[in-house]
Amino acid sequence: MFAVPSPEQKTDVQVGSLLGQGTGARRPIGVIGGVMEVIPTADILASAYLALEYVDSLVPPIPQQELVRSAWNYMLDNYTKFQIATWGSVFLHELIYVSVCLLFFLSQFLPFMQKYKIQQDKPETWEAQLKCLKMLALSHFFVQIPLICGAYHFVEFFGIPYDWESMPRWPYLVLQCYSCAVMDDTWFYFTHRLLHHRRIYRHIHKVHHEFTAPFGMQAEYAHPVETVVLGAGFLIGPMVFRSHLALLWIWLLFRLLETVDIHSGYNPPVNPMHIIPFYAGTEFHDFHHMNFEGNYASCFIWWDRIFSTNLQYKDFQHKRGKEKEQ
Numbered sequence: 001m002f003a004v005p006s007p008e009q010k011t012d013v014q015v016g017s018l019l020g021q022g023t024g025a026r027r028p029i030g031v032i033g034g035v036m037e038v039i040p041t042a043d044i045l046a047s048a049y050l051a052l053e054y055v056d057s058l059v060p061p062i063p064q065q066e067l068v069r070s071a072w073n074y075m076l077d078n079y080t081k082f083q084i085a086t087w088g089s090v091f092l093h094e095l096i097y098v099s100v101c102l103l104f105f106l107s108q109f110l111p112f113m114q115k116y117k118i119q120q121d122k123p124e125t126w127e128a129q130l131k132c133l134k135m136l137a138l139s140h141f142f143v144q145i146p147l148i149c150g151a152y153h154f155v156e157f158f159g160i161p162y163d164w165e166s167m168p169r170w171p172y173l174v175l176q177c178y179s180c181a182v183m184d185d186t187w188f189y190f191t192h193r194l195l196h197h198r199r200i201y202r203h204i205h206k207v208h209h210e211f212t213a214p215f216g217m218q219a220e221y222a223h224p225v226e227t228v229v230l231g232a233g234f235l236i237g238p239m240v241f242r243s244h245l246a247l248l249w250i251w252l253l254f255r256l257l258e259t260v261d262i263h264s265g266y267n268p269p270v271n272p273m274h275i276i277p278f279y280a281g282t283e284f285h286d287f288h289h290m291n292f293e294g295n296y297a298s299c300f301i302w303w304d305r306i307f308s309t310n311l312q313y314k315d316f317q318h319k320r321g322k323e324k325e326q
């Protein structure tokens, strides 16, 4: 039987370990000290602590962990917190968005990708893409970047740490990132449905629906009010976890990959995003743009299933399946 630690003996290390903190240094399997009266519930908890400590000790480090640690510490030593949170976040957002959009932009010139285009009858046009690009340049300069510049104040207000020692280990970062996506998707589903209300739609959300056959860079093509309202869901997870600046950046990477992917207009058989459990996918959101109704969630399938807002999509899939059979 395991002894249960007294409150004083539950050190920060144990609690920190349960939160998955401390990427930098691998902790040994700790002995939970102190002998006191053993009660069954506490005994189970103590066993759970030890089991978690054990599992934690088995998790391998990230590849090139030393290199990542040196790079992270170099950044901390050479830039202020304001520069890191503000310009680091702006730089990452622009770099990821432009790179991923460029990848999907090139798809239209690759012959082997053409069979994976979802709406075959609506190829990308230069006119639409140029219009989108101009609007995006304005939107990024006057809306997105000023909003992202608030990152420093957000991080400071919620006491989110920057240092390497406080960084959660990678499995916890992955779990927290997935949880951020679940919370954001819930926010997105309900606010998106609200934006489709007949009295609101034409004032705000109509902009995003201008192109019925989506293409990658259309992901952030939206009215400024929509950018603020839907974008607010991004902050829920980081506010709940207050985990680390790294979580904010990893979550930013994931969210941008996801939103550009679901707007890409292409559904190739190999897509790393499809390893994400319950991921709705490109066809799912593409249908929303084609049909204007249903499939209101962005990332996951469950909200549309719960509220039966995926019925038109299921019907569409059924009909298309039959057409392929004939």
Ligand SMILES: [Zn+2]
Binding pocket: 192, 196, 205, 209, 288
């Ligand atoms: Zn919509």
Ligand SMILES: [Zn+2]
Binding pocket: 208, 219, 263, 285, 289
């Ligand atoms: Zn969309």
